[in-house]
Amino acid sequence: MSEHYSSFDRGGPRWLLQRLTAVFLIGVLAFHFFLLHFVNHAADITFMGTQTRMSQVGYFATMVMFLITATFHGVNGVYNALVNQGLSGTRKRAVGAVLTLASIALIAQGIRVAIAMTDLL
């Protein structure tokens, strides 16, 4: 396959999870963009409108899953891109640790923001 390039070892768990999250993200990212730019114009967004959307259980759960899958997909993509560029040894482990901590911080803060936006909890 002379034309096939990938930053991933095909068949590994990271490769599979990257694709499974991709399938979910294709639909949710398109939905998110369409809802918040074409149905509800971004310039018209208010806290009250956000709270109304985030107080629906299905929407809240979808947004939290969106946050978690997007963070995994994005950070896993960055990590594999760096490994693909030749990152190895101690630097590879250090980058992996920093990216893992950044992911955990982003998801924690994102969930904190989601809770602040909803009156479900």
Place this chain on the structure above:
Amino acid sequence: MSEAYDRGPVEDFGRWREFRAGMWAWIFHKFTGWVLVGYLFTHIAVLSTATASDPTVYTSTLQGLEELLIVRILEVGLLAVAVFHILNGVRLLFVDLGLGLENQDKSFYASLVVTAAITVASVPTFLAGV
């Protein structure tokens, strides 16, 4: 499919004139991925204004940003990046399943054309009221 021969690593950007469709798709997918993950961290940072005790902080921050022309232009760019990453991502999923590999160059060009069409069509919506 094109004949198989070693073109060297795609990471050697100095050879960009020799790059073919699949290599450009790889580079564009990587570039758009970096933009999207960077935006994700920025997005959560801006939305963190929702944690302020006064809800008007969130509303005024978002509406203040939306009043800036540069923000609207960057949003069009973000849409272009997201649409290409989605369309090329679908293309990659099909390639991984072994479907359409012989037409992967055409599907890359189709991703570019559809991205351009959607981006151009969205400009009036993004620039409305600025």
